[in-house]
Amino acid sequence: MLARRALPVVTLCRLPRGEHHPVSKPTQLFPSIRVLEQAPCAPPSIYYTPCNRAAFASLSTEVATGVNILKNGTDPALKSDEELPAWLWELAQPEKPLTELQRHEFTELQPEEQRRWVKLETRAGIKANNVLKSA
Structure with a gap:
């Protein structure tokens, strides 16, 4: 069965x-x-x-x-807007794109900006490699 x-x-x-x-x-x-x-x-x-x-x-x-x-x-x-903390308004600011970060020397950037620069540079490299592989 x-x-x-x-x-x-x-x-x-x-x-x-x-x-x-x-x-x-x-x-x-x-x-x-x-x-x-x-x-x-x-x-x-x-x-x-x-x-x-x-x-x-x-x-x-x-x-x-x-x-x-x-x-x-x-x-x-x-x-109301006056009662909110000042750091809250910084969250609404757009982050700098890779082209904006590349205008400065890497050593002049803040640590957060350096991490973002590395992340965006890595992402751009991966995209470029993917384009080369697909062609």
């Missing part, structure tokens, strides 16, 4: 208007999977889907909508 292979059990999410999560139709990818039940469930909150459309519709200028990760917590209030 041949041993039967156990098939994985999958629970599908049911969404309104026939919309599905990318993972909610496993039978398309794996026809041997049998679906035992279909239960309503919510998608992860990081995706914009019909299940959490209401959360994104309530964006406001007083509260950081969707930032709360605690089960019983609330979204934090937004602060």
